[in-house]
Amino acid sequence: MPDRVVVLIVASGAAWEPPALERLGDDPGIVVLKRCVDVDDLLAAATAGQADVAVVGLEAPGLDRSAVDHLRKHGVRPIAIAPGGVTLDGGRLRASRIGIQLVVTDDDLAALPDAVTAAETATVVRMPRGAPPDGPPVVATASPGRVVTVWGPAGAPGRTTVAVGLAAAIARRRRRTILVDADPYGGAVAQQLGVLDEVSGLLSAARLATAGQLAERFGSVQRGIDGHLSVVTGLPRADRWVEVRSGSVEHLLEVAREHGEVVVDTGFSLEDDPGSEFGSRPGRNQMTLGALDVADQVVVVGGADPVGLSRLARALVEVRELDGSRAVHVVVNRMRTTLGWSERDIAEMVTGFARIAGLYFLxxxxxxxxxxxxxxxxxxxVGDSPLTRAVSRLADAIAPVESVTGS
Structure with missing residues (x-):
């Protein structure tokens, strides 16, 4: 951190702003760069890359997880000012839900300069997600589940079929499993499972994540399929991807894994929108990129025909460029003898395009x-078949019974 800490401040007209400015101005190691009008003004100022810290009212309109992620992306450390009547622990809880670690109450502004100049470390007290402000902390009762992200290139190789089948196969092992439809081009999981509810679980989760309430209300975004499988349904229309703010999918998956195994159906494109970093609206494919970033296991699905295999090869190169250290599971879907080649032939085709943890044929x-x-x-x-047995073997490889965790 530089010798002088550069600060942005947004108080939204709160009474604590003048005394806060006075306290900061008295410290020779601090310079206030700008008094921002609102959170949008703050985010724009942070994008310039000249500030180190943002002092922002916890009640400021528009202050949510997406805004905090934007600040951190541009190297700006947020500090929240909790309003009067909110205890320090209560303020920390509310701040932690949107990703802010440091909190100062407005009746203790003498502590603000030290908070601004102090490094943000693991010693900062974190309140557990989901605990009521005046209640006991939430204690985890089981190890977190794994996140398995199912992805594949354009051309309908069978991403959704594989994701639904894999989630169901894991759930049949009597493990709590959450299937999440995170396809930014309009999901099909609900239709495949006959879920006719028009309320989108993904959009509900995105709104709750923005408000910092997803952990405590996670049950409301799921639709039960059976005793062990539930689904977070996807976008009802493809154009509504803009309602899923940056970081929402990642937060959803982190919350979901606290409840069991997670299988994610995604979109086809990994292209990053270069313009998304200049505003609060994410790029369309950030949902897919976020799901891949959080994943413990990645399953890449491709077709067995010549066009499908060509697209699969290019897809594996894309995955390698995204994260060359990650080994992926490759699923070749709709394998049939009429194509004239064997599993060994296909294995020779795809080997070398990426680090492959396993190759499976459906x-x-x-x-x-x-x-x-x-x-x-x-x-x-719908009964036993060669396809259901092949999907079951895939589930055995990705989520072995002896190592699966969940509630």
Whole structure:
């Protein structure tokens, strides 16, 4: 941190602003660069890259997890000022829900200069997510589950079919499993499972994440499928991706993994929108990129035909460029003898494009998939078949029974 700490401040007309400015002005190691009009003005000022710290009222309109993520992205450390009537612990809890670690109450502004100049370390007290301000902390009762992100290139290789089948196969092992539809181009998980509720679980989760309430109200964004499987339904229309603010999907998956195993269905594109960093609106593909970033395991799905394999090869290169250290599970879907090549031939084709943790083949089984789609059921629910057995083997490899955790 430089010799003089450069500060942005936004109080939204709160009475604590004048005494706070006085306290900061008395410290020779601090310079206030700008008094921002509102949170949007603060985010624009932070983008310039000249500030180190943002002092912002905890009640400022627009202060949410997305705004905090934007500040941190541009190297600005946020400090929240809790209003009168809120205890320090209560303020810390509310701030922690949107990602702010340091809190000063407005009746103790003498502590503000030290908070501004102090390094943000792990010694800062963090309140657990979801605990009521005046209640006891939430104690985890089980180890977090894993996040498995299912991705694949354009051309409908079967991402959703694999994601739904994989989630159902893990759930059949009597493990709590949450299936999340995070496709920014309009999800199909709800339709596959016959869920007709028009309320989008993803949009509800995004709103709760923005408000810092997702952890405590996570149950409200899920739709139960059976005793062990639930789904967070996706976008009802493709154009509503703009309502999912940056960081919302990542936060959703982190909360979901506290409740069990998580399987995520994503979009096809990994192209990052270069203009998204200049405003609060995320790029469309940030939902997919965020799901891949959080993932413990990545499953890449491709078709077995010549076009599908060509797209799969390019997709594996994209994944390698995104994170070359990660080994991915590759699923070749709709494998059939009429194509004229063997599993060994395909293995030789895809080897070398990325680090591969495992290669799996799902046979073409139109009868089983049609029966499941028409009935709004999972593959496993419509009976035994070569496809359901292949998906079960995939689940064994990705989430072995002996190592699966959950509630």
């Amino acid at each position: 046979p073409e089984d139109q009868v089983t998939t049609d029966r499941a789609l028409v009935a709004g059921r999972t593959l496993a629910e």
